[in-house]
Amino acid sequence: MILDQKLEKLHNILKNLRSVAVAYSGGVDSTFLLKVASDVLKDKVIAVTATSSTYPERELNEAKKYANEFGVKHIIIVSEELEIEGFSKNPIDRCYYCKKELFTKIYKVANENGIEYVVDGSNYDDLGDYRPGMIAAKELKVISPLKEAQLTKQDIRELSKKYDLPTWNKPAFACLSSRFPYGHEITEGKLKMVERAEELLLSLGFRQVRVRHHGDIARIEVAKEEREKFFNLKTLDLIGEKLKEIGFTYVTMDLLGYRTGSMNETIKKV
Known part of the structure; x- marks a missing residue:
């Protein structure tokens, strides 16, 4: 599938969702998703960012800046992973508990704002790595439009550059x-x-x-x-x-x- 076809597929996925709350970190993938979602769905999009001791202030400030530039309603919540039972012991499925807590809180925000779906920035390449957080996303019916559109990390960087997004060459980041x-x-x-x-x-x-x-x-x-x-x-x-x-x-x-x-x-x- 060529890049234009993938982008068209992404647009159609978002149109069918009608309204979305984007789990927004300010990274390459979620920034691209937020931009496209805001173009397609206008005011039927909100960005939700979680602050915690695992999320640097630098990243939070960038997320605030980009959401403001897109004109998207940006809601910041607290999701302190260290308070999740067992998280601090750092088991191999640590990300499962983190994402379950995060997405549960984002769903609550979505419901309060009349938003139908929660979406995240997982991309097609994420299928090739160990990511227990994706299990939590599936259980809670979080949708991954970039992954569904078969957009890879390189695709997203290329399209982000085309959209003149400041994150197109931003280094990868994880909590x-x-x-x-x-x-x-x-x-x-x-x-x-x-x-x-x-x-x-x-x-x-x-x-x-x-x-x-x-x-x-x-x-x-x-x-x-x-x-x-x-x-x-x-x-x-x-x-x-x-x-x-x-x-x-x-x-x-x-x-x-x-x-x-x-x-x-x-x-x-x-």
């Missing part, structure tokens, strides 16, 4: 709880360590960044093409010293660089 190995406890303090460490790397010009929290060890992942930036003694010293100040004892770089779902690599070995 901060994804920085911890399964079974390692997640706390608000540890989340703050990760957020501060990633903000430092972003301030130094790195674009695609993950700081994985392995107890005393910080394992840094950056985009493959950005790895060479580390081979500067001043840069190495600065990052090492700052991450130690943040609370890590040892600071390491993953030689293979950033890759989606790297924390899921241990699951495949079980």
Whole structure:
């Protein structure tokens, strides 16, 4: 299916839904979905963003900015994952409990605003990774229009550029709880360590960044093409010293660089 056909299919899916509440993070996928939904359904669209200790303030501010630019009603709710029983223990199905809580709250907001359906930004590529959150979405009948239209991440970036969206080349982002190995406890303090460490790397010009929290060890992942930036003694010293100040004892770089779902690599070995 060519790109224009996929886009037409997306339009038809949204038209048939009539009114939607978009689970909106401000990322590449949900921003594209919100833009198209607002074009197709006009005022029958709302954006719902959840704040929590796993969601950096930087991302929240961008979500507010983009929703305002689209002229879409934007509702911000609190969905604190650490309060969900068992979440902080970080089981392999952690995302299931998070998404179940999130989508349940978004449905409540949708009902209060006379909206029929809840939609999320899952895309066609998401079918190829371990994503327990998709089980919660299916159980709660959340619709994934991008996935139904067979739009891949690359398709969405290409169309976002065509729409002149500021997110067309935005690095991929996942909630901060994804920085911890399964079974390692997640706390608000540890989340703050990760957020501060990633903000430092972003301030130094790195674009695609993950700081994985392995107890005393910080394992840094950056985009493959950005790895060479580390081979500067001043840069190495600065990052090492700052991450130690943040609370890590040892600071390491993953030689293979950033890759989606790297924390899921241990699951495949079980």
